[in-house]
C-alpha cells in the first residue's frame with residue numbers, strides 16, 4: 283500500500299499537539315519504522331493511519347485515495363498492538379481464524395489459510411491451546427498471525443515486541459523480517475528501540491516532539507545524522523559529542539584540541555562515533571590525551587570510558603586484549619573523515 287501523510291496535525295482537546303504537520307510518504311512493500319523517544323508522536327501517527335484517531339488538520343492518502351474520513355474496518359489494515367489482546371475463551375486456531383470468519387470465508391479455504399499462517403509462524407502445534415496456555419512469545423506470534431491471516435496489504439505494529447524478554451525479542455525480530463520478505467506486504471512498525479529500527483526498517487522515520495526530524499534508510503541515518511539529537515540517539519553506545527569553538531582551523535574543547543580545517547571560526551559541536559576513535563602511541567604528534575575512567579568488556583567489544591577535564595567520551599574497540607588501567611592516560615586520534623559537525627545553537631548537521 284502506498285501511504286501519504288499530507289500535513290497531518292493531531293492536537294488533543296487538552297492542547298497537547300502530538301503531531302505537527304507531518305509529511306511522510308512510503309511505498310508498497312516497505313518496512314517503515316517510526317522511531318522516537320517516549321511522547322514523540324509515534325503511536326498517534328499509527329492510530330491516525332489505522333483510523334482510530336482523526337487528524338486535526340491534513341489528510342492521509344492510501345493508494346492515492348483520501349481515507350481521512352474512512353473508519354478502521356474499511357482501511358484494509360492488519361494491526362498488532364503492545365497488549366495484543368487475544369480472545370481468551372477461543373483456541374489459538376479460532377483466534378487466528380476470527381478475521382476470516384467475519385469475512386465469511388468458506389470453511390475449507392479458511393482452514394488452509396489458518397494452517398499456512400500457523401506454519402509460517404511456527405505455532406502449528408499450539409493451535410488447540412487457549413491463549414492462557416501460551417508463553418509471551420507464542421502469544422505474540424498468534425497476534426501476528428491473526429493480524430496477517432486475511433492478507434491485508436498493510437500491517438501496523440505498535441511496539442509489538444515490548445513485552446518479550448531480550449532473547450525472545452531478538453528471535454521475533456528475525457521472524458518479522460523473514461515474514462515481511464515472504465509476504466511482500468507493507469509493514470509499519472512503531473518502536474523507541476533504535477536497534478530494532480535499524481535492523482528491521484527499509485526506511486526509518488525519526489520523530490521528536492511530534493515533528494519528523496529525519497527520514498532515510500537506516501544506514502544513512504547512522505552515517506549522516508541530520509542533527510545532534512539523532513547523533514546522540516542512534517548507535518550503542520551513541521556518538522560522542524563535544525561543545526567547543528573553532529579558531530583558525532582548530533577545534534578547542536575544554537581539555538583538548540583537534541584539527542578541524544575548513545570550518546569558520548565560532549562555536550560548534552563536534553561528534554565522533556566510539557568505534558571510529560583510534561588508539562595511538564603516546565609519541566604520535568597529534569595525539570589527543572584523555573584519562574581512562576571505567577572499562578567494560580562487552581565481548582567481543584571493549585568499551586573504554588575516558589575523561590579530560592570537562593569532557594568524557596567512549597571508545598569502542600573489538601577483540602582487544604590490551605590491559606586498560608583506570609587513571610592511566612589514553613592517547614587518541616580522531617580521523618578527519620570520521621568527524622561530524624553540528625550547529626552549536628540549532629544542532630543541525632553542518633555541511
Ligand SMILES: Nc1ncnc2c1ncn2[C@@H]1O[C@H](COP(=O)(O)OP(=O)(O)OP(=O)(O)O)[C@@H](O)[C@H]1O
Pocket residue numbers: 294295296298299300318319320321322323324325326327474
Ligand atoms: N488522548 C490523549 N490526550 C491528550 N494527550 C495525548 C493523548 N494521547 C497521546 N497524548 C500525548 O501526545 C503525545 C504523543 O503521544 P504518543 O503516544 O503518540 O507518543 P509515543 O511516541 O508513541 O510515545 P510512547 O513511546 O511513550 O508510546 C504525548 O505527549 C502524549 O502525552
